[in-house]
Amino acid sequence: MAILVIAEHDNQSLKAGTLNTVTAAGKVGGEVHLLVAGHNCGAVADAAKAVAGVAKVLVADSAQYAHGLAENLAALVVDLAKNYSHVLSPAGTSGKNFLPRVAALLDVAQISDIVAVESADTFVRPVYAGNVLATVQSVDSIKVITVRTTAFEAAALGGSANVDSIGAAAEAQLSSFISQELTKSDRPELGAAKVIVSGGRALGSEEQFKAIIEPLADKLGAAVGASRAAVDAGYAPNDYQVGQTGKVVAPQLYVAVGISGAIQHLAGMKDSKVIVAINKDEEAPIFQVADYGIVGDLFTVVPELIQALGNN
Amino acid sequence: MKVLVAVKRVVDYNVKVRVKADGTGVDIANVKMSMNPFDEIAVEEAVRLKEAGKVSEVVAVSLGVKQCEETLRTALAMGADRAIHVETDAELQPLAVAKLLKAVAEKEQPQLMILGKQAIDDDANQTGQMVAALLGWGQGTFASKVDLAAETVDVTREVDGGLETVKLRLPAVVTTDLRLNEPRYVKLPNIMAAKKKPLDKLTVEALGVDVTPRLKTLKVAEPAKRSAGIKVANAAELVAKLKNEAKVL
Ligand SMILES: Cc1cc2nc3c(=O)[nH]c(=O)nc-3n(C[C@H](O)[C@H](O)[C@H](O)COP(=O)(O)OP(=O)(O)OC[C@H]3O[C@@H](n4cnc5c(N)ncnc54)[C@H](O)[C@@H]3O)c2cc1C
Ligand SMILES: Nc1ncnc2c1ncn2[C@@H]1O[C@H](COP(=O)(O)O)[C@@H](O)[C@H]1O
Numbered sequence: 001m002a003i004l005v006i007a008e009h010d011n012q013s014l015k016a017g018t019l020n021t022v023t024a025a026g027k028v029g030g031e032v033h034l035l036v037a038g039h040n041c042g043a044v045a046d047a048a049k050a051v052a053g054v055a056k057v058l059v060a061d062s063a064q065y066a067h068g069l070a071e072n073l074a075a076l077v078v079d080l081a082k083n084y085s086h087v088l089s090p091a092g093t094s095g096k097n098f099l100p101r102v103a104a105l106l107d108v109a110q111i112s113d114i115v116a117v118e119s120a121d122t123f124v125r126p127v128y129a130g131n132v133l134a135t136v137q138s139v140d141s142i143k144v145i146t147v148r149t150t151a152f153e154a155a156a157l158g159g160s161a162n163v164d165s166i167g168a169a170a171e172a173q174l175s176s177f178i179s180q181e182l183t184k185s186d187r188p189e190l191g192a193a194k195v196i197v198s199g200g201r202a203l204g205s206e207e208q209f210k211a212i213i214e215p216l217a218d219k220l221g222a223a224v225g226a227s228r229a230a231v232d233a234g235y236a237p238n239d240y241q242v243g244q245t246g247k248v249v250a251p252q253l254y255v256a257v258g259i260s261g262a263i264q265h266l267a268g269m270k271d272s273k274v275i276v277a278i279n280k281d282e283e284a285p286i287f288q289v290a291d292y293g294i295v296g297d298l299f300t301v302v303p304e305l306i307q308a309l310g311n312n
Numbered sequence: 313m314k315v316l317v318a319v320k321r322v323v324d325y326n327v328k329v330r331v332k333a334d335g336t337g338v339d340i341a342n343v344k345m346s347m348n349p350f351d352e353i354a355v356e357e358a359v360r361l362k363e364a365g366k367v368s369e370v371v372a373v374s375l376g377v378k379q380c381e382e383t384l385r386t387a388l389a390m391g392a393d394r395a396i397h398v399e400t401d402a403e404l405q406p407l408a409v410a411k412l413l414k415a416v417a418e419k420e421q422p423q424l425m426i427l428g429k430q431a432i433d434d435d436a437n438q439t440g441q442m443v444a445a446l447l448g449w450g451q452g453t454f455a456s457k458v459d460l461a462a463e464t465v466d467v468t469r470e471v472d473g474g475l476e477t478v479k480l481r482l483p484a485v486v487t488t489d490l491r492l493n494e495p496r497y498v499k500l501p502n503i504m505a506a507k508k509k510p511l512d513k514l515t516v517e518a519l520g521v522d523v524t525p526r527l528k529t530l531k532v533a534e535p536a537k538r539s540a541g542i543k544v545a546n547a548a549e550l551v552a553k554l555k556n557e558a559k560v561l
């Protein structure tokens with residue numbers, strides 16, 4: 001049977017994590033279909049049909065899907081799921097929101113945040129803040145899965161799948177969208193960035209976070225992340241949080257500035273290719289995972305680093 | 313209005329768990345156990361709603377082994393009015409927990425159910441969404457603000473791009489994120505008082521739920537260790553290493 005992947009998007013562009021999820025679906029084996037549920041989402045459907053490895057794109061274009069409300073989206077996916085062996089979505093806040101609802105309505109388990117596909121029914125997923133990898137086998141007829149996108153390559157572009165329009169499901173009428181307040185930034189998206197500069201509690205204030213972290217990120221063309229402590233203190237927006245209960249990232253280069261390296265933070269970044277830590281405490285746990293460490297005061301080290309980068 | 317809060321007993325967040333030598337599971341004998349941190353936030357929110365006069369009763373529910381009583385006593389000490397313990401030694405996966413919570417909700421008829429967004433042991437992030445689906449209720453997940461009215465609740469949610477606010481018809485399910493509130497410290501007199509609050513017992517059988525696990529754990533292993541690298545003396549040396557050795561610049 002075929003595999004259904006639910007595209008993540010904002011009605012304008014297809015989110016990068018969808019491509020990694022298509023790769024995970026390909027590893028299961030079977031024809032991959034991509035569902036684009038949204039409103040005025042033609043541009044997303046066009047992007048979706050170009051994803052290599054996708055056999056068919058299903059488009060449900062209706063006002064009730066404009067904001068991805070879980071109750072409405074789940075009803076649509078449950079109707080479709082009966083024709084599929086697997087239903088996958090990226091493990092972003094959208095997939096985490098509606099997919100467990102789908103699983104419950106199908107009376108099957110959800111397998112959260114998989115990092116490897118062993119076979120069509122067996123998957124590897126991290127538990128205990130990534131300190132343990134569990135290999136789990138599902139006995140359910142339909143496997144409902146969220147995918148840790150950093151663990152899979154992005155699917156290539158250049159495909160030309162057929163696009164089928166499908167009808168909307170009955171509206172759940174349990175919830176409605178009121179407003180959103182999106183963090184504005186011209187930087188790359190955290191989940192897909194090649195370089196990330198993250199700041200911790202040591203930055204001390206929102207002003208200093210901006211004054212220290214942003215110029216370094218500019219110099220490196222980097223996305224900006226933060227520890228929980230920095231977000232809790234209001235130095236950075238909530239969607240910057242990297243970690244067990246925030247975003248999981250795996251860039252080529254991760255620079256941790258004034259972050260101690262609690263296991264909850266490491267859970268979100270320890271698969272980065274190269275890790276740099278700047279911390280004044282030489283015993284800070286972050287140094288146990290860092291490839292390169294500088295022991296020193298970030299308020300002098302970071303400006304020096306910006307200068308050293310400028311000379312190159 | 314009645315609120316039901318789900319609290320899970322988990323390995324304390326400060327403990328780094330070890331995999332058993334035979335790879336069959338995680339060794340949690342003799343490690344410190346606590347209330348799941350997101351559930352502390354859930355209890356705190358429910359108690360604040362009561363203190364604000366919007367809620368009349370807060371009922372804490374925990375499912376699992378005998379020692380979940382301790383977790384429930386903590387919830388009572390924080391201000392919950394009574395507790396329900398569904399006692400079982402069976403392994404409970406999120407779908408089974410959701411079915412049990414649905415059965416409890418059908419008995420208790422709450423208008424609002426608050427859960428943590430994620431248990432820090434299984435890292436599943438499923439149960440709240442599942443119980444909402446099974447009850448046919450709306451859901452406000454990853455909440456950083458909850459604005460409760462008589463027939464609706466507005467929930468501000470922490471999402472990948474920032475914040476989003478949705479309106480839910482009651483009854484509804486809310487799951488908590490870290491910024492919702494800062495849970496109070498429980499004081500000794502509250503701990504003493506909590507001992508006198510009612511803690512009722514229920515069984516899986518009485519609730520009529522099949523809790524058979526749907527996922528079989530074949531093995532557990534520790535991930536590949538990352539080894540510590542080197543300390544460099546200054547920024548110039550770092551840039552040189554990143555260019556010439558790591559080749560990431
Ligand atoms: C349920 C739960 C979930 C969590 N989820 C997450 C998560 O997803 N992500 C996350 O990050 N955390 C998470 N945490 C929090 C985590 O446990 C730590 O508290 C947090 O990561 C610490 O942030 P920090 O490193 O910025 O602060 P601290 O631990 O306070 O570290 C600050 C560091 O800065 C250094 N420093 C201070 N001044 C300077 C200076 N001038 N120059 C250089 N260095 C300096 C100090 O030596 C110290 O190492 C979670 C916790 C719980 C309980
Ligand atoms: N055994 C349990 N007893 C009570 N509540 C639970 C239990 N398991 C999960 N929960 C609730 O469901 C939330 C999410 O858990 P999970 O879906 O396992 O990540 C937790 O934060 C709790 O509020």
